[in-house]
Amino acid sequence: MPFADIDGGICPGERRALYQLVASLKPARVLEIGTHIGASTLAIARSLATHSGPGAHLTTVDIVDVNDPTHGAFARLGLASPRENLMRAGLSDRVTFIAKPSSEYLRETDDRFDLIFLDGDHAAPAVYREFAQALNCLTPNGAILLHDFYPDGRPLYPNGSIEPGPVVAAERITAECRGIGFLPLGELPWESKQGVRTTSLAFATNCVGAVRRGGMQVH
Ligand SMILES: C[S@@+](CC[C@H](N)C(=O)[O-])C[C@H]1O[C@@H](n2cnc3c(N)ncnc32)[C@H](O)[C@@H]1O
Numbered sequence: 247m248p249f250a251d252i253d254g255g256i257c258p259g260e261r262r263a264l265y266q267l268v269a270s271l272k273p274a275r276v277l278e279i280g281t282h283i284g285a286s287t288l289a290i291a292r293s294l295a296t297h298s299g300p301g302a303h304l305t306t307v308d309i310v311d312v313n314d315p316t317h318g319a320f321a322r323l324g325l326a327s328p329r330e331n332l333m334r335a336g337l338s339d340r341v342t343f344i345a346k347p348s349s350e351y352l353r354e355t356d357d358r359f360d361l362i363f364l365d366g367d368h369a370a371p372a373v374y375r376e377f378a379q380a381l382n383c384l385t386p387n388g389a390i391l392l393h394d395f396y397p398d399g400r401p402l403y404p405n406g407s408i409e410p411g412p413v414v415a416a417e418r419i420t421a422e423c424r425g426i427g428f429l430p431l432g433e434l435p436w437e438s439k440q441g442v443r444t445t446s447l448a449f450a451t452n453c454v455g456a457v458r459r460g461g462m463q464v465h
Pocket of ligand 1 (some may be wrong): 307
């Protein structure tokens with residue numbers, strides 16, 4: 247699989263990980279928050295087309311119109327637009343693009359998803375709010391996957407950088423919502439980036455139980 251064919255967005259090793267996760271979970275409906283240049287979008291759509299049923303679909307939401315040459319990051323980076331990349335891969339009909347803030351989309355939608363991938367605004371209050379709203383948009387066995395999850399706020403990569411928001415949000419969620427936990431995926435069987443195998447992908451656990459108990463109040 248050509249996982250290195252778009253520069254930017256999530257790294258090639260994590261695109262491959264997303265592809266494999268979707269291949270094994272076989273979700274029919276996936277929601278992605280944070281389209282950006284569509285690197286993760288393409289990996290998820292490819293896997294849905296190959297491994298899920300014929301009607302399997304991805305909805306991807308970004309606060310900017312990612313396919314607009316003025317606003318989309320692709321043009322600044324000299325890339326093809328996310329829509330163009332999907333078209334070239336024969337996957338246009340697998341993906342719906344939504345240009346609006348995630349909070350608005352999650353509040354308004356009646357759709358329910360088997361897998362929700364959070365890779366939008368990484369500030370802790372935004373992730374906390376998105377997570378609470380996402381719980382209400384899951385199918386009964388649905389799962390939430392986070393990107394840029396740095397356990398204990400420690401660096402995962404040789405360059406020492408961290409993105410603190412998602413793990414800070416997760417600590418608040420586990421403190422407030424009984425039963426929910428977070429499972430960092432740890433090491434991939436292949437390189438993620440900077441010469442290491444570590445991934446910042448993490449699943450939320452026991453979302454189903456939390457939804458059964460009424461989910462979380464969105465403050
Ligand atoms: C880290 S990038 C996502 C990378 C993408 N998954 C990829 O692999 O190409 C984060 C994206 O989230 C979007 N974003 C930021 N705040 C948002 C919000 N409140 N609602 C929806 N999208 C948001 C940004 O515009 C940006 O495109």
